[in-house]
Amino acid sequence: MALARSILVLTTGGTIASRDDGTGAKVATTEGRELLEGSEIAPDLDVRVREVLSTDSSALTLADLDTIRAAVLDALTEDVVGVVLTHGTDTLEETALLLDLCHDDPRPVVLTGAVRSADDVQPDGPRNLRDALAVAASPTARGLGVLVVLGGSAHAARGTRKLHTTALTPFHDPRWGAVGLVTGAGLDVVRTPERPAALAPAPLGRVRVDVVALYPGVDATALDAHVAAGARGLVLETTGSGNTHPEVVTAVARHVRAGITVLVSTRVHAGEVAAVYGGGGGGRDLLDAGAVLVPWLRPGQARIQLLALLSAGATEDQVRGASW
Numbered sequence: 001m002a003l004a005r006s007i008l009v010l011t012t013g014g015t016i017a018s019r020d021d022g023t024g025a026k027v028a029t030t031e032g033r034e035l036l037e038g039s040e041i042a043p044d045l046d047v048r049v050r051e052v053l054s055t056d057s058s059a060l061t062l063a064d065l066d067t068i069r070a071a072v073l074d075a076l077t078e079d080v081v082g083v084v085l086t087h088g089t090d091t092l093e094e095t096a097l098l099l100d101l102c103h104d105d106p107r108p109v110v111l112t113g114a115v116r117s118a119d120d121v122q123p124d125g126p127r128n129l130r131d132a133l134a135v136a137a138s139p140t141a142r143g144l145g146v147l148v149v150l151g152g153s154a155h156a157a158r159g160t161r162k163l164h165t166t167a168l169t170p171f172h173d174p175r176w177g178a179v180g181l182v183t184g185a186g187l188d189v190v191r192t193p194e195r196p197a198a199l200a201p202a203p204l205g206r207v208r209v210d211v212v213a214l215y216p217g218v219d220a221t222a223l224d225a226h227v228a229a230g231a232r233g234l235v236l237e238t239t240g241s242g243n244t245h246p247e248v249v250t251a252v253a254r255h256v257r258a259g260i261t262v263l264v265s266t267r268v269h270a271g272e273v274a275a276v277y278g279g280g281g282g283g284r285d286l287l288d289a290g291a292v293l294v295p296w297l298r299p300g301q302a303r304i305q306l307l308a309l310l311s312a313g314a315t316e317d318q319v320r321g322a323s324w
């Protein structure tokens, strides 16, 4: 008989592990062992589970992200064909990108979660976990980096976002679409994601990077407050293709001169950020003020990449030249 393929499942909480706490609120309380019991596991897989955290992903701290990354890197030192990480969906895209940035191993790391809680009459967690295990064990998933598997498809970590609060297929990559579809046999790959060279993992908590929302009527108050709180980097959630009010651009120029890295992302779901508009508040003005345009990553993932770069000691040129 063929030797069983080993997979380590790391659990962190989220809706996949949540149940009613008696007041009608969902809280992550399900143990890793119970998650596996509820999911069909192929007989040729040897699946072990390790509990890392038990929290709603919206409450994760940077120290928690360090803990999760360390647990994944540790799991990859073991004799496993792949790793599955169960995670809340709210900030799954941040954790997925962080792991992908330092993933330098052909074995797949697969993040999964659920939209419906573990005590729902029709939970989606068991199927998602089964799919994630199938992908983690699939030879076709090797070399694709960190993947997000929910609702029957797999997406690359980079560029993938939660785009629906309740749909069973909440994750999409607006630029490239899915990497593959989950089949009974594993992963049917439709594209190979482009991934930059891996970064050395460094603890995230020493650097502060904040996201600043921009909207009609905005001024520089929030921007200045983040810098006063110690931010070394700011990610602007601009309107449209990278535009805002001239007052914000003036503040950006001041902060860039003082050594703060300012990234220009957008609140718009799909499409490129570019230096098109002038007039004092346009993307062209932000570029001239010294900001870095982020064509494709949206604010959550841009922040994680900037945190990872600054934490790893990247130079200004390395930050500017990164794949955004």
Ligand SMILES: NC(=O)C[C@H](N)C(=O)O
Residues within 6 Å of the ligand: 013, 014, 015, 016, 055, 056, 057, 058, 087, 088, 089, 090, 091, 113, 114, 115, 116
């Ligand atoms: N569907 C989910 O997992 C949402 C949950 N609030 C979380 O991110 O932990």
